[in-house]
Amino acid sequence: MHVQDALPMLADPEPRAAERVAASIGLLTEAAPAFTPAARVPYAGLLLALPALEATGLLGCVHEVYGCLKPGFYGLNTVILETVLRTLTGEPRAEGATRLDPVGFGRILGMDRAPDVKTVRRKHQELAGEGKTGELLEALGRHHLATRDTAGEDGLGLLLYVDGHVRSYQGTKKIAKQYSTRLKHPVAASMETWVADADGSPVFMVMAEPSSSLVGELRRLTPTLRQMIGDDRRVLIGFDREGWSPQLFHDLSQAGFDPLTWRKGEAEEVDAKLFSKHTYTDIWGRDHTYDKVADTTLTLEYGPKGKETRFQMRQISRIVAAGKQVREATGQDTRQIHILTSNTTLEAAEVAYRMSARWRHENYFRYARQHFALDAHDSYQGVLDDEQRSVPNPAKAKAKAKRDALAAKLTTLVAAVDAQELALSTPEPGETMLITNQMLNDLNAPVIKVEKELAQADEVYQSIPGRLPLGEVNPGQQVLESEMKQLLHGFRMAAYNASMILATEVRTNTGFKAAVTQAHAFVRQVFSRSIR
Numbered sequence: 001m002h003v004q005d006a007l008p009m010l011a012d013p014e015p016r017a018a019e020r021v022a023a024s025i026g027l028l029t030e031a032a033p034a035f036t037p038a039a040r041v042p043y044a045g046l047l048l049a050l051p052a053l054e055a056t057g058l059l060g061c062v063h064e065v066y067g068c069l070k071p072g073f074y075g076l077n078t079v080i081l082e083t084v085l086r087t088l089t090g091e092p093r094a095e096g097a098t099r100l101d102p103v104g105f106g107r108i109l110g111m112d113r114a115p116d117v118k119t120v121r122r123k124h125q126e127l128a129g130e131g132k133t134g135e136l137l138e139a140l141g142r143h144h145l146a147t148r149d150t151a152g153e154d155g156l157g158l159l160l161y162v163d164g165h166v167r168s169y170q171g172t173k174k175i176a177k178q179y180s181t182r183l184k185h186p187v188a189a190s191m192e193t194w195v196a197d198a199d200g201s202p203v204f205m206v207m208a209e210p211s212s213s214l215v216g217e218l219r220r221l222t223p224t225l226r227q228m229i230g231d232d233r234r235v236l237i238g239f240d241r242e243g244w245s246p247q248l249f250h251d252l253s254q255a256g257f258d259p260l261t262w263r264k265g266e267a268e269e270v271d272a273k274l275f276s277k278h279t280y281t282d283i284w285g286r287d288h289t290y291d292k293v294a295d296t297t298l299t300l301e302y303g304p305k306g307k308e309t310r311f312q313m314r315q316i317s318r319i320v321a322a323g324k325q326v327r328e329a330t331g332q333d334t335r336q337i338h339i340l341t342s343n344t345t346l347e348a349a350e351v352a353y354r355m356s357a358r359w360r361h362e363n364y365f366r367y368a369r370q371h372f373a374l375d376a377h378d379s380y381q382g383v384l385d386d387e388q389r390s391v392p393n394p395a396k397a398k399a400k401a402k403r404d405a406l407a408a409k410l411t412t413l414v415a416a417v418d419a420q421e422l423a424l425s426t427p428e429p430g431e432t433m434l435i436t437n438q439m440l441n442d443l444n445a446p447v448i449k450v451e452k453e454l455a456q457a458d459e460v461y462q463s464i465p466g467r468l469p470l471g472e473v474n475p476g477q478q479v480l481e482s483e484m485k486q487l488l489h490g491f492r493m494a495a496y497n498a499s500m501i502l503a504t505e506v507r508t509n510t511g512f513k514a515a516v517t518q519a520h521a522f523v524r525q526v527f528s529r530s531i532r
Contacts, residue, residue: 007039013103013112016073023073030068030075033110042104045529046085052501053084057143058494065136066127074115079123080491081109087495088527092373092488094120124484128379133486134206140490141195141204142228144497148197158229159198159236159354161361162221162243164191164214167375173382173478176210190480193217195225200360201500202493204228207482211391214242222257236260236343238358246300250311253342260355263298263315263338270294270317270336278349288353292319295348298340313340316351364496371524372492378485382478387471394473399461406454413447499523 014034022028053059062080069076085108086092091099097117106113115123145158166180168189175188191208204225208217218239229235237257244264252259274294281287294317301308316339326335339355346354368374420443427433470477503519506512512522 007037009039011036011038013107016112020073023071026071028073029071030078031073031111033078035110036107038107041107042101043085043089043108043528045526046088046108048502048526049085049088049498052498053081053494055147055501056494056497057140057147058084058491061136061139061143064139065132066130069123069126074111074119074123078109078111078115079120079127082114082120083124083488083491084495084498085109086114087372087492088499088524090371090524090528092371092492092495093376093378094124124378124487128483128487131483133483133490136490137204137206137486138224138228140493142230144197144201144203145229148201157234157236159238160203160225161196161198161200161238161358162193162214162218163196163239163358163361163365164193164208164217164242165365165374166191169377169480171377171380173380173480174474174476175382175480176385176474176477190482193221194361194365195221196361196364198354198357199500200357200364201497202364205486205489205493207486210385210389210479214239215245215248218243218248218252222252222255226256232256234258234343236341236346236354238355240358245302246311247302247309249300249313249340249342250302250309253311258341258343259313260339260341260343260351262355263340267336267338270296270315270338272319275317275319278347278352280347280349280353282353288349290318290349290352293317293348293352298338313342314344314351315340316348316355318352367520368492368496372496373488374492377480378488379481379483381481381484383481385470385477385479387469387475387477389470390467391470391473393465393468396461396464396466399457399464403454403457403461406450406457410447410450410454413450417443417447499527502526 013036016031016034019028019031023031059077059080062076066076069079074082082097082105086096086100086105089096089100091097094117097105097114097120100114102113102116166178166182166187166189168180168183168187169175170188175190177186178189178191179186180189191210191212193206193208193214194202195204197203206217206221206224209220212220218237222237225235225237226232233256235257237252238260241262241264243259243261249259249261271294274296275292276294277289277291278293279287279289296315296317297312298315299310299312301310303309318337318339319334320337322330322332322335327333339351341351343351365374421440424433424435424439499520502523503515506519506522507515512519515522
C-alpha cells in the first residue's frame, strides 16, 4: 500500500526564472499559475474568497472589456487577483504590497512572488489608459442585477438606492469646491454618484457631472440603469431629499421607476385618526413594528402658472419623537415625517422600512472609507476643466448678499421709526406733543438713506450676469483624472461584494451567535489567516 509522503511545512515555490527571462524579451504572453503543495500556506484564508469573487463576475467582465494585457510575466488574471486579494487583506492601495510578504502572497497567486508596487501601478495604468472603465462598471452592474435579483412575492421587484459621494482633495491643484455634508463645509473635491442594491451593496458608480445636482444625476443615470436591467420591469429607486423635484418624480414614474424619498419642505399634518400600527417582517424573520403609520395620497404639481401638470403620489406618514430644535420651536414632543412613492403594491410598513434602509448605502460609504480606500487618490493626475462651461457668477451672489442685508436693515429701521412715530402721536394722558415736519424728517432720514442704498444695490445686482464661462470665473481650474479611480472602484466593489457574500453565508449557514453584528469582522479575520 502506498503511503503519501508528508507534505513539506513550507516548500519553495516553483522556480520561474526561465519564464521571467522569456517575458523580459517578449517571448511570453503571461505566466500560468503554478502551486506547490505545502503543509503551511500563508494567506490561505484568502482562498475562501475565490468562489465569492467568481459570483461577482469580476474576472469575466474584465476579460470581456479589456481582453488581455500586453505580453509580460504577470497576466490579467494575476493582476486582478492580486488587487482584489490584497484589498481583502486590508491593503487596498498599491503601496500596501510593501506590507505583505511578496513570496508568501505570491503563493496564493500561483507565482514565485507577488508583483511589486511599481509593477502593480504600471499594469493598472495600462488598463486605465484604454479608457474603458465605464464599460467595465456597466458590465459589473449588469452581472450584479442579473445574478442577485430581489424580485419577490411582496411586490417589491427591484430596489436600488442612489446617492452622491464627495471625495475631498487635499493637494495643490485648483479643484472645484463641493459641499461636504460629512465635513459640514465646502471642500475641494470630486463628486461621484453611486447605485446600491437593497442590501446596500454597490452596483454601479459614475463620476458626477461638474456642478450637477442629484436631480440631474438621476435623470442622467436612469437610461443607463434601464439598459443594465435589461427589461421593462418597474424599479423602486430610493434617494434623499436632495433629489426632490415633482417633475422628476413624474418623469421617473412614466419611465418605469417608482421614486422613494422623503417629502421636502413644509407639509400639512395628517389627521391623527388615520394613524395605526403596522409591522413588516424582513428576510431574516425579524419584525419591524411602526406604532403610528398613515397611508394617504398627495397631489403634486409642476410647470408654469396656469399650465401646471398635476399628479398623485402615495404618502406614508409616521409620528416620531421630535428633535431638540423642533421641541424648542414648537413645544411638541413628536412630529410627523412623510415618505413619498409612486409604488402602490408594497405594504405601508415595508415602504417605511425600505426608506429607512437607505442608510445601508451610507454605511457602505463609511465602511469602504475604512477598509476599501473609498476616498484614496490612486492617481494625482489632473486635466484642465472645460473653460467654456457655464458656472454661477460669484459676483452675483455677493451683490445679492449686499442687497439682502440692506433690505433687512431697512425693515428694522422702518419698524423702529414706526414705533417712535406711534410714541409721539400717543402721549400720556394730560400731556401734549407738538409734532413738526422737521421732527418727522429727522426720524425718516436714516430710512430714506437706506432706501437709496437699497435701490442702488438692486440696480447693481440686476446688471450682473448670473452665469459666466468658467475661464472667466476661475481660470486654470482642473478636474482629477477619473479612469484610474473608477477602475479601482470596480475592483474594490467586487472585493466588498465578495466579502458581503461570505458574511451572509456566515450569518445564514453557521452557528456563529454574534454573526448579526460581527460577520464582517469575522470574515476579515479569516482572510488574514494562514494554514498551519
